[in-house]
Amino acid sequence: MTASILILGGTTEAYALADCLASRPGLRVMTSLAGRTANPRLPAGETRIGGFGGIPGLVDYLRQEGIAAVVDATHPFASAMGWNAAKACRSVGVPLVRLERPAWAPEREDRWTQVVDWEAAVAALQTGGSKRVFLAVGRQELAPFAGLEDIWFLIRVVTPPDPMPHFRAYELLLARGPFDLESERALLDTHRIDAIVCKNSGGEATSEKLVAARERGIRVIMRERPERPCVPLAASVAEALEWVDRTLGRGEP
Structure with missing residues (x-):
């Protein structure tokens, strides 16, 4: 049967x-x-x-x-x-x-700020003095960050947002994981990233950005799971x- x-x-x-x-x-x-x-x-x-x-x-x-x-x-x-x-x-x-x-868990050297929603993430960026932010939150959740006009964003998504929120200064990167450690190191260095905003998705496909951030002392604003x-x-x-x-x-x- x-x-x-x-x-x-x-x-x-x-x-x-x-x-x-x-x-x-x-x-x-x-x-x-x-x-x-x-x-x-x-x-x-x-x-x-x-x-x-x-x-x-x-x-x-x-x-x-x-x-x-x-x-x-x-x-x-x-x-x-x-x-x-x-x-x-x-x-x-x-x-x-x-x-x-x-879920991912912070290690001793990590600089994580854990938040429950994107409003808290926006507030953390505003108070943290970040100027060049790697935004890895998915194409459907970009809008809360579009009003931060004093920050340049590197936005990585799989497919283009439609519609694309109005960011004053940004670069859109279309890419699908998994991402290796060397490429994530190069990404952060090339774009002079000083903060990362992401979800606690867990898994290995997109975790190397956290390792690269740890090595560089880059702040990570991590949204907790619902x-x-x-x-x-x-x-x-x-x-x-x-x-x-x-x-x-x-x-x-």
Whole structure:
């Protein structure tokens, strides 16, 4: 009998999990992508693109597709989807696990200012005297910083913002990780960066900028992760695979 697994995806871990599960017999693997990226890389198995229509839409989808288990492998800052998934799965009795990479933690030499929102990050920049800031917050969250007219920004995004907020002085860098340490060192040095603003996304793909900042004593303004619902957690793809096996009553493939 075939069991249907829904992966709420978009992250590196989601793609890796789909690769592992799609090769297993007796499993139908479906990955849902939010659709915010043009021409996204398609994961193994089946793919659906776009929102569900809130909690009611997700409930209908779980029932119509006969989903046996859900893995929420969305980005650590995709909090709305996380809450919707928890409520929808609870209402129809479908098991749910959250696959979430561990958060970054500051080391002794780091100069981190941890903030809960972008308003606090803006205030930290205003009081910290930064003049050349590396902004790595994603293309949809640039607007709060556009009013800081006495700061030059290096803005790194995967795809161009549309519309682009009005920054007085900036350079737009289109690039997709992972980024190695040497290139991050060169980036900070070439642009004379004195502060970095980013999210605590965790993982290795974009962590080298933090190492380079530590080496140079550069200040990092780090947005903390939003609150998530209390659901079972898997810190790695291997742990998520073990959870799937336990949940579906399957042994090792």
